[in-house]
Amino acid sequence: MDDVAGTRHAEPAPGLRALVVDDEQPVLEELVYLLGRDDRVGVVETARSGAEALRKLEADRIDLAFLDVAMPGLSGIDVARIVGQFRTPPRIVFVTAHDNHAVDAFELGAVDYLLKPIREERLRESIRRAVDVGEATPETDETIPVELGGVTRFVRRSTITHVEAQGDYVRLHTADGHGHLLRTPLTGLVDAWSDAGFVRIHRSIAVNLAHVREVRMQAGRCSVVVPRGDELTELQVSRRHTPFLRDRIHDRSR
Structure with a gap:
């Protein structure tokens, strides 16, 4: 050695x-x-x-x-x-x-x-x-502690592709395909992370615009595609949230 x-x-x-x-x-x-x-x-x-x-x-x-x-x-x-x-x-x-x-x-x-x-x-x-x-950019990134089986792990916000509400919890989905539960309401999380590019696309889902690979419009319905491990996953956007999502994507692309 x-x-x-x-x-x-x-x-x-x-x-x-x-x-x-x-x-x-x-x-x-x-x-x-x-x-x-x-x-x-x-x-x-x-x-x-x-x-x-x-x-x-x-x-x-x-x-x-x-x-x-x-x-x-x-x-x-x-x-x-x-x-x-x-x-x-x-x-x-x-x-x-x-x-x-x-x-x-x-x-x-x-x-x-x-x-x-x-x-x-x-x-x-x-x-x-x-x-x-x-x-990641140190000034804009954040570390989130998540617990599983008594072990605390740390997830960087920049690695989160989307967030899904599950009762009193949210599930943080990361680009490597993992999911982590966090006890917090989705509304508060989206408000806090809005400046970091998180946008609500459904009453129970918010997406990180930095990870959006595609925006699809089919038959008047909108969806976004984000990475999930070695694959891609498609998330439906509600009609109510579609105009705001398109505005945010437009602003980000300027």
Whole structure:
């Protein structure tokens, strides 16, 4: 295995520059190994403490930092709070054996929250989220915490294709085909996200205009097409909401 005490590549490489911070050597080595198997990652650096991590974060550009929550001295939460003040902070993924710091992670704008032991498939999902965040506009994007089976995950608003009302909840549909329940009324959500391009197309559905691939008019009925994993899904637009949708699309295309 490559030396995990420093940088995995001696020369600059394309892709994300990652920093893994953990005081447990086996965890450190496992994460370095798994990150090395992902072609979206170019360089992997490591640190065994929060203080060492801060020195590396100040000395070099790091795109993505995997921070162990519980470490002697400065914790991963402490490090994240400090680097959050950087002009260009790295995207943060917290790594921990427990899930009781999920709220702190959300408040600090973490991309994801990984539970040990780390599964490669789950790690790849974290990297995908980091890439999505990097492509979004930080000033306009938002992170939404969603819970499933006692685990809190974080969904970027920019990845949501449409929102569907389900009783007292809404289901957030993302471009990768996943759905996440959030306890909030659809009307309030659309009002809050209107400036981000979300438009109500039905009494129970709102769509993110950034993800609309097609607008179809057939026999006087309107529908929109959005991505759903590797496929596309068609959403019907009510007659009542069609004029407003067309106006919003027109305004956005100017």
